[in-house]
Amino acid sequence: MRPAVGLLALLSHWRRHPFQLAMLLVGLSLATALWSGVQAINAEARASYDRAANVLGLDGLPRLTMVDGSAVPLARYGDLRRAGWPVSPVIEGPLPGSDLRLIGIDLLTLPTEARLMDPAALDLQGFVAVGGEVLVPAGAAARLRLPDQPRLRETADLPPGIALADIAQAERILAAPGLSYLLLSRDAALPADLPADLVLARPAAGEDIARLTDSFHLNLTAFGLLSFAVGLFIVYSTIGLAFEQRRGVFRTLRALGLSAAALTGLLLAELLLLSPAAGVIGVGLGYLVAAVLLPDVAATLRGLYGAEVPGTLGFRPAWWLGGLAISVAGTLMAAAQSLWRLWHLPLLATAxxxxxxxxxxxxxxxxxxxxxxxxxxxxxxxxxxxxxxxxxxxxxxxxxxxxxxxxxxxxxxxxxxxxxxxxxxxxxxxxxxxxxxxxxxxxxxxxxxxxxxxxxxxxxxxxxxxxxxxxxxxxxxSELYVTARSAEEAAELTAWLAPRTTVILPIWSAETMIEGQPAEVYGMTDHATYRDNWPILLGAAEMWDRLAAGQAVLLNEQLYRRGGLALGDLVDLPGGALPVAGVYSDYGNPRPQVIVATDLLVARFPDIPRLRFALRVDPAQSAALAQEMRAVFDLPEAAVLDNxxxxxxxxxxxxxxxxxxxxxxxxxxxxxxxxxxxxxxxxxxxxxxxxxxxxxxxxxxxxxxxxxxxxxxxxxxxxxxxxxxxxxxxxxxxxxxxxxxxxxxxxxxxxxxxxxxxxxxxxxxxxxxxxxxxxxxxxxxxxxxxxxxxxxxx
Amino acid sequence: MRVKGWLAILATVLVCAGQEAPAQGFAGMGEAVKGFANPDPSHRFAFPADHGAHPDFRIEWWYLTATLTGPDGTDYGAQWTLFRTALRPGEGTGFASPQLWMGHAALTSAERHLFAEKLGRGGVGQAGVKVSPFAAWIDDWQMISRASPGADALSALDLNASGAGFAYRLALEAKGPIVAQGDQGYSVKSAAGQASHYYSQPFYTVTGTITLEGKDIAVTGQAWLDREWSSQPLAPDQTGWDWFSLKFDDGARLMGFRLRDGGAGYLSATWIDADGTPTPMPPGALRLTPLEETRVAGRDIPVCWRVELPQKAVDVTAAALNPQSFMDTTVPYWEGPIVFSGSHTGRGYLEMTGYE
Structure with missing residues (x-):
């Protein structure tokens, strides 16, 4: 008896039971769909982290900035280079007339680990120069309305929200007063002690994002696996049913001379025929699932971790193939028991x-x-x-x-x-x-x-x-939050606001390293607003008084838990360590944070920008005051926010x-x-x-x-x-x-x-x-x- | 992706910015360029101005090679080079400057050849050349004048550079005059008339210290500085060159080069008497014959040559101190010390470009 005839005999079962066939395909394709959908989302997100890291690996590299947060003067860059500092200048800022952030780099000095986009994607001759090309993410060029339009080129290698140009071009477009920061290679040997007016930050932000988002992706993967496992139960049931129902057929085929091995082989062939078909449907469905869910995932990643992921799905052959493979593997897994039994079935079993x-x-x-x-x-x-x-x-x-x-x-x-x-x-x-x-x-x-x-x-x-x-x-x-654009404006604003508000509370902050991680230090002005409302999880006695007196700090829960700290422990801050007096909850912020008295913040970080304020006003008046403030100071919409x-x-x-x-x-x-x-x-x-x-x-x-x-x-x-x-x-x-x-x-x-x-x-x-x-x-x-x-x- | 790949492309930018045609000749140097100044046969060098940069010309270099000897008689070679390339003629302030700079440094012994490269932009103080007081630098590598007032700025120089595994700090003192190459400094590079402005200071004596793999070694020796600028030094069909600087033990010097093309090539030489009097040799006077090739960095490069100049009864065989003196930099080439013997003995430097 020829195997092909046997296969036809086996397949005839599905023709007579189309519902079962549908069930098998539905189960398998649903399982594959959820699995590959989740994989697609993960792959897309990971690819975009890679792209983000690719722009410059910027976040992963140590950088020098001025202590007072001002721009690094150009001459300073030249002096540092001549002193043997292997620094590379970067000018960064919002690209006018767009929602993009323009990064200007100097290819000649860029550290070797700053992985760049594919060189084939870049017309270098058109890049290095004033008037050189500005690279923008795919699809962005049409949205841009730039003053004296530079030459734009779209490239898929850039992450969303980033435009890349030569530093000369960026300097011109941004009218930059100096350099935003200086990059160093990760393991650069520094020729001397750091000059006092510069600070070295060794951010691991890129890795942090990878680490943080890992948990999110793991979460999704777990869901995908769970769905897949559940889907396989369907497949298992259907295959079991088909097996039971075809006992008669098996017996007849065996009686006609088909060996057990050949019969098992035929059933295997049948599964290998059906499962890829279901896999294709599943991967297609998975693509749909991913496309529907990805914007939300992108929003999540942005909201929780500040990681940029485009809301659109790319086509990745790897997960198409992966989806097919998992479909076939899942089917074989679900069918293993049935096949095993068939193999061991006595010839004319009437089991x-x-x-x-x-x-x-x-x-x-x-x-x-x-x-x-x-x-x-x-x-x-x-x-x-x-x-x-x-x-x-x-x-x-x-x-x-x-x-x-x-x-x-x-x-x-x-x-x-x-x-x-x-x-x-x-x-x-x-x-x-x-x-x-x-x-x-x-x-x-x-x-x-x-x-x-x-x-x-x-x-x-x-x-x-x-x-x-x-x-x-x-x-x-607080009812209102306002951000000034300059120190002068901040002074004018506070003077103008003083008679119109109950209290003006500064929200100033500095960046520093705490427990080996980049952290934020916020200043808090002693006021009932905080004493009555701040979400304290743990507090020592006299917490607010000691904080106000500059004798203690508050930590956010993240720092408290990751640092394994306890109340009373000392936290190292520039200018001297202070004991922990309290812990507050700080949801949605992945970074460590410390709160000190505003006076202490200003004393320890004299050069921080002093631009943000919280305003306490009569809630009924807040909308009107916000309007008036915007009008009087010509503030942009986002500069004044109500709670x-x-x-x-x-x-x-x-x-x-x-x-x-x-x-x-x-x-x-x-x-x-x-x-x-x-x-x-x-x-x-x-x-x-x-x-x-x-x-x-x-x-x-x-x-x-x-x-x-x-x-x-x-x-x-x-x-x-x-x-x-x-x-x-x-x-x-x-x-x-x-x-x-x-x-x-x-x-x-x-x-x-x-x-x-x-x-x-x-x-x-x-x-x-x-x-x-x-x-x-x-x-x-x-x-x-x-x-x-x-x-x-x- | 490796930044190396980027830089390789950047090299093309460095030498053929603004060109639509694919690179021709060695590192794109065989291309016609509009807007840049062209070498002028009637130009006479004016110092110290001509020690400085000529931003209206496309390319320029300050090229120093030194043959050195350690206290135990071991031979070394040192190279210090600053290249300037302009994206456009002229100068600008800040990053708007169209001038790009590239520094190469190398230290060679019979066993080791260590080199480093630096890239930088003009206009921001990272790299450049200042006429008075003379200083040429890129990052912390520098060539600065310590000449006494009234003397030529290049008559006494301090030189330093460092890279992975090596460093040197040398003091140079000129024992002879500056020498104009070619026809009073107008050096023709092809039968079609391509040329450059070219002068040398071939009479330096050197003292200093080299650091090779962590070990400081006091050295003495001789050095040769080449200054050259142009906007298009190669004819389009020329693919590279073999350049020799020979320092004869009797004090005379010979500069000779061959620009390779499809045929016999274009040869040129200047004989320099011990007192510094240059004699441009007529075409055909210099004969260069490669004797032996070595596999270097994936290419076959002649590292042993017969150099003949019958007019001066020169017939020597020059061999590389270290055949692997390959500069695997953005623009790769062979550059290393040579030792020659035959009719004359002495030491020198050999540069070979365009071998693929």
Whole structure:
């Protein structure tokens, strides 16, 4: 017998069961879609970090600036070079008439590690000169309205928001009074001690962004994997069903002389035919998912980390191929058990169709043992784990352990229910439920994972939102915030504002290194605004008085946790260390921050710009005052902000941040719904043998179907009940372990029972929809089919 | 991406800025350029002004090579070069200056050849040449005059440079006059009439210290400074040159070069008596014959030559002190000390460009 004929015979099954084929393809493509969608988002974001690093590797290189923050005089640059300092000048500023930041570089002295864009992308002869080309990101040229338009060239190698030009051209366009800063190579040997008027900063901002955003991408990847795993349950069910239904065909083919090896090979070939097809659909869907979600991801990354990612998706062959590969690999994984059994099937096996389910049941105990071990590991990680990876390890162990132990719990519950049940029918119901568990357990595990992820992430986001809005109210206690453009303007502004406001509070800050990290130092003027509102997490006695007297500092939570500091510990600041008197929450800021008295700030950093102020005014008057201020001083819109607007903007960023999480959550839950559906369809085909005797004993098809329907709902509700506490533990892990490691802050946990009700409703709906098909099938089943059970010895 | 790649392209910019045509000849030097001044045969050198830069010309260099000897008799060679290239004729202030500068320094022994390169822009003080008091510099490498008042600025120089694994600090004293090359400083480079302004100071004695891999070595020796500027020194079909400076033990000097083209090449030589009197040699007088090639930096380069000047009864064989004296810089070329013997003995420097 030729293999091709055998393959055709096998494939004919799908022609007769188009629904099954659809299920297989849907499951596989959904799994692939979520997986590759997440991968696409990650790849896009990573590529854009690379591009950002490519511009100059600027953020990764040490730089020299003037102590007072002023521009570095040109002559100073020449003097430093002649003294042997390997510095390279950069002029940077907002490109007029655009939303781009123009960076002017000197190619002749640029440090070798400052990785640049592809030289092929650059017409160098047109670059180095006054009047040389200005490189802008793709798509930006059309938006620009530059005075005496320089030659522009678009290039895909630039990150969004950045324009690149020769320093001579940048000097002219920006009318720069001097150099913004001087770059050094990372390991440059410095010829002498640093002159007193210069400061050396060794920012690791680029790496910081990579490190910080890593946690975010890991988060997405975890979601992608979860979705993929859930999707594979569908594939597993469908392949299992097709296998069961084709036992007759297998037997016939084997009887006609096809060897077990050839038959297995044919089934493998069939899968290798189907899975790439599903993979292509999946990757296509994944592209759509990514394209829809990417703007939100971009907003998240910008809002949380200040990392620039374009909101548009590029075409990357690597993840197309990756998506296809994972689809094929997933299919083979899901089919491995079926293929293994086929390989070992006796030639004319009339094996019980349900035998494998019983066999699986025997594995439940072993599986539960592994699950318990994983849960113990999760406990250990929760108690003693440190860092982000421990946090994610905890999540993984917790979810997997709970999933593995689920069948045993359900088994026990149904067993107890059966014991307690009164009446034959009820006892049969529970016994039959228990008997179905092995076949359904994978789908139920999928459901539980999706549900607990939903509860966990929902609780985390909800807790975060509550905390965040409360924090915003505290933090933005002043009615207006104004930024002057120059010291003179600041003086005029404060003079003008003095009679019109209750108080003017300076918001001045300096940059310095604290605990080996670049950090911000803010000045705080002693006032009730802060004493009453500032979001203090921990405070020593007399905290405000000591801060005001310049005897102590406040830290943000990030610095407090990362630095492992305690109240009373000394924090090194230029000009002398000061003890920590308090810790405040500072959400959305990845950097360490220290607050000192304004007088102390000015004394320690005499040259900082003194341009920003918070204004306390009668809230009813604030809008009018803002208008008047803009008009009198001709201030740009963004120079005067009122607190309601800032809050609205912050909340918007927040909502967008978690829009992605929410979307993935819903998608995962939907896939779990499909998984239950597929499992039930599989089971309903096999259960005729068990239902026929009950039917013969007098139970109508309608009641049988109703009982089956009820059973599905009962199992779904039981799963939900188990998923709920698991979800809360998950939320705790996210808030108290992962967040602290990833962002540096810990959030109080709040619970949202209303959300659980909604989730329960959604679960019942999904389970009902999934059970509807099998119910109708059973209700409409011809009595002859049920009768046939007694005449056939399958 | 490697910055090296960038710089290689930048090299093209340095030498053929504003040109649409692909680079021709060695490092694009064989290209016609509009707007720049052209060498003028009637120009007579005026010092100290001509020691300084000529920003209206496209390219210019201050090129010093020294043959040195250590206390144990070991031979060394040192090179200090400042190149100037203009994107456009003229000067500007700040980064608007169209002048770009490139410095090369090298220290050579029979075993080692260490070199470094620096790039910089004019107008911002990083690199340049000042006439009075004379100073030529790029970053912390400098060639500054310590000539007594009234003497020629180049008659006494302090020179320093450093790079990975090497450094030198040399004091130079001229023991003879400045020598105009070619026809009173107008040095023709091709039959088509390409030319440059060219003078030399071939009579320096040197004392100083070199640092080779962390070890300071006191050295003495002789040095030769070349000053040359032009806007287009090569004919379009010329691909590179072989340039010799020979310092005979009897005090005479010989400068000779061959510009290679598809045919026999264009040869030129100046005989310099021990008292500094130059004699331009007629075309065909100098004969240069490569004797032996060595594989250097992926190319075959002749590192042993027969140099003949029958008019002066010169027939010597010149061999590189270190055949691997390759300057793998933005514009790569071979430059190193040579030792010659035959009819005469002595030491000198050899420069070879355009070998691919």
């Amino acid at each position: 019980q169709p349900r035998a494998w389910a019983h066999q699986a049941a025997s594995g439940v105990r072993w599986q539960a043992g592994v699950g318990a071990g994983l849960l113990a590991l999760a406990c250990g990680l929760g108690l003693w784990g440190v860092g982000l990876w421990a946090g994610f390890g905890l999540l993984a162990a917790l979810l997997l352990g709970a999933a593995l132990i689920l069948p045993l719990i359900l088994h026990a519950l149904t067993f107890c229910a059966g014991r307690l049940a009164r009446g034959v029918l009820a006892q049969w119901f529970w016994a039959d439920t228990r008997q179905q568990l092995p076949g359904l357990s994978l789908a139920l595990m999928a459901l539980m994972l999706a549900l607990s992820a939903n509860v966990g992430v929902g609780t985390m986001v909800g807790s975060f939102r509550l905390t965040f809005t409360g924090w915003l109210d505290q933090r933005l206690a 309601t607007r800032v809050k609205a903007m912050s909340l918007q960023v927040f909502e967008r941040t978690f829009a992605v999480t929410g979307a993935l959550n819903v998608l995962t839950l939907s896939v779990a719904g499909v998984a239950i559906f597929a499992s039930l369809m599989t089971l309903s085909g096999m259960r005729v043998v068990q239902l026929a005797p009950v039917w013969a004993l007098g139970l109508t098809k309608g009641r049988l179907a109703a009982l089956d329907f009820a059973r599905t709902l009962v199992l779904a509700v039981l799963t939900l009940v188990i998923a709920l506490p698991l979800g809360l533990v998950l939320a705790w892990a996210l808030l108290a372990v992962v967040n602290v490691a990833a962002f540096g802050w810990r959030l109080p946990m709040a619970v949202f029972p209303a959300d659980w009700l909604a989730l329960a409703g959604f679960t019942l709906l999904a389970a009902s929809l999934a059970a509807l098909g099998p119910w109708r099938r059973l209700a409409r089943m011809a009595p002859a089919n049920l009768l046939r059970v007694f005449s056939h010895a399958r």
